Amino acid sequence: MKLTVVGGGSTYTPELIDGIAGRRTSLAVDEIVLVDPDENRLATVGAFSQRLLAHAGHPAKITTTSDLERGVDGASAVLLQLRVGGQAARASDETFPLVCDCVGQETTGAGGLAKALRTVPVVLDIAERVRRIAGDDTWIVDFTNPVGIVTRALLEAGHRAVGLCNVAITFQRWTSALLGVDPSAVRLRHVGLNHLSWETGVFVDGVDRLPELVERHGDALGAHIGLPADLMRRLGMVPSYYLKYFYDHDDVVAHQKTAPPRAEVVAAVEKELLDVYGDVDVVTKPEQLSQRGGAYYSEAAVQLVHALTGGQGAEQHVVNVRNNGSLPFLPDDAVVELPAEVTTAGAVALPVEPVPPTISGLISHVTAYEYLALDAAVRGGRDRVADALLAHPLVGQHAIADRLADELVARNADFLPWAKGRGA
Numbered sequence: 001m002k003l004t005v006v007g008g009g010s011t012y013t014p015e016l017i018d019g020i021a022g023r024r025t026s027l028a029v030d031e032i033v034l035v036d037p038d039e040n041r042l043a044t045v046g047a048f049s050q051r052l053l054a055h056a057g058h059p060a061k062i063t064t065t066s067d068l069e070r071g072v073d074g075a076s077a078v079l080l081q082l083r084v085g086g087q088a089a090r091a092s093d094e095t096f097p098l099v100c101d102c103v104g105q106e107t108t109g110a111g112g113l114a115k116a117l118r119t120v121p122v123v124l125d126i127a128e129r130v131r132r133i134a135g136d137d138t139w140i141v142d143f144t145n146p147v148g149i150v151t152r153a154l155l156e157a158g159h160r161a162v163g164l165c166n167v168a169i170t171f172q173r174w175t176s177a178l179l180g181v182d183p184s185a186v187r188l189r190h191v192g193l194n195h196l197s198w199e200t201g202v203f204v205d206g207v208d209r210l211p212e213l214v215e216r217h218g219d220a221l222g223a224h225i226g227l228p229a230d231l232m233r234r235l236g237m238v239p240s241y242y243l244k245y246f247y248d249h250d251d252v253v254a255h256q257k258t259a260p261p262r263a264e265v266v267a268a269v270e271k272e273l274l275d276v277y278g279d280v281d282v283v284t285k286p287e288q289l290s291q292r293g294g295a296y297y298s299e300a301a302v303q304l305v306h307a308l309t310g311g312q313g314a315e316q317h318v319v320n321v322r323n324n325g326s327l328p329f330l331p332d333d334a335v336v337e338l339p340a341e342v343t344t345a346g347a348v349a350l351p352v353e354p355v356p357p358t359i360s361g362l363i364s365h366v367t368a369y370e371y372l373a374l375d376a377a378v379r380g381g382r383d384r385v386a387d388a389l390l391a392h393p394l395v396g397q398h399a400i401a402d403r404l405a406d407e408l409v410a411r412n413a414d415f416l417p418w419a420k421g422r423g424a
Helices: 011-022 039-056 068-072 086-093 096-100 107-134 146-157 167-179 208-223 227-237 242-246 249-256 263-276 287-291 297-308 359-381 382-391 400-414
Strands: 002-006 031-035 061-065 077-080 138-141 161-163 184-192 196-204 315-322 334-345 348-350
Touching: 002 011, 002 068, 011 031, 011 039, 011 297, 031 068, 039 061, 039 263, 039 287, 068 107, 077 107, 077 227, 077 297, 086 096, 086 107, 086 263, 086 334, 086 400, 096 107, 096 400, 107 138, 107 146, 107 359, 107 382, 107 400, 138 146, 138 297, 146 161, 146 315, 146 334, 146 359, 161 315, 161 334, 161 348, 167 184, 167 196, 167 208, 167 297, 184 315, 196 242, 196 359, 208 227, 208 242, 242 263, 263 287, 287 315, 297 315, 297 334, 315 348, 382 400
Parallel strands: 002 031, 002 077, 031 061, 077 138, 138 161
Antiparallel strands: 184 196, 184 334, 315 334, 334 348
16 A cells, blocks of 8 residues: 655654554555655655664655655555644744734634645645545545644545544543553543544443543643643533633733744754754654654554555544534534544544533534634635634634734735735
8 A cells, every 4th residue: 555645754754654663464555655845854754764664674665755746646545744834834823813912823713724724725736636646536634734624625625535633542542541541442532623622531341431530630631731620520521732722811822922932842853853863873763753742643643544445344533524413513514523433435423422512612613713714715815814813712803803814914925825915
């Protein structure tokens, strides 16, 4: 099987390769193609990735190319892990909203909208080229943020696409360690949207261990997600760490105003990683990679690709898919993040127990924003940008939405062809 990684020059790619090397028997990959326009990074990451596979005794061959068509030709699955604009654009996303006392974050709020506007047109162009060269049957697995919006864009355009995030698998690993059980024994009742999700059940052998987790390990969980244990106990669920931007917005903003943006930290880590990757004597995953972010993505991605391309029957994975009635308060064509049954035919969200109003309102609110965000990303226009911001619960005031829209468009004009004319 040929697997293509678009954005393969990322310093995170060796994490994925390491995951493949560790699952030789379950994912029969013969060739892994890394596609990236940055040929210098690609050469360094590609050579290191080949050493990782060789050291693990995996027979797959790494191929690198800046030519997308060449890279996807004959691929069974294409993984998308793009960052349009690089860390410089991310730094902008994480800082410009702060002038209005709004959270600066690359996947939600005004920063998340900026990323969506830059990313969706690029991803749709790539997907069309994949379909033309590799065919309609090729799976696209999207790890590119904001995953929910990007995945809905792909599905609306008729592509075979599934969105993937590492939040659920990371929580599975945390909780299995706290409970002292194997991660495979933990089944999550994961509910919500990408980067707006809650764990409403943690099942081991059919028994819900969530009440025990919150009661006995609430402080440890709280340290991971940045929210107090008392809030989890009152809600009766565990929010993802992205919920701190909603539940503790003002304190997060105050901290962000005095701390360097995450983009600066990641850029420094990336420089160090590239130096390590360039050392021909390094043949195993370096410790610094754990600082890069995206923990356990490799495991989730390998498992999902295996299920989509040749798994043994139905498997359950937490992915981003069409709602299709799973959350009855949302439209069927909304993209939700839920446990789904995954086969070679695709992913279908599993039925969900009734969602309490403590979270259903926020899910509905952000879903409405995501519809407007996708419309702005596809059709362009400053006023569509402002409308999306007005609908976002982290913005919500017209004067702030207008100011942020103007700042967003000005900062991202080089990535938005329509912005040069500023037409709505």
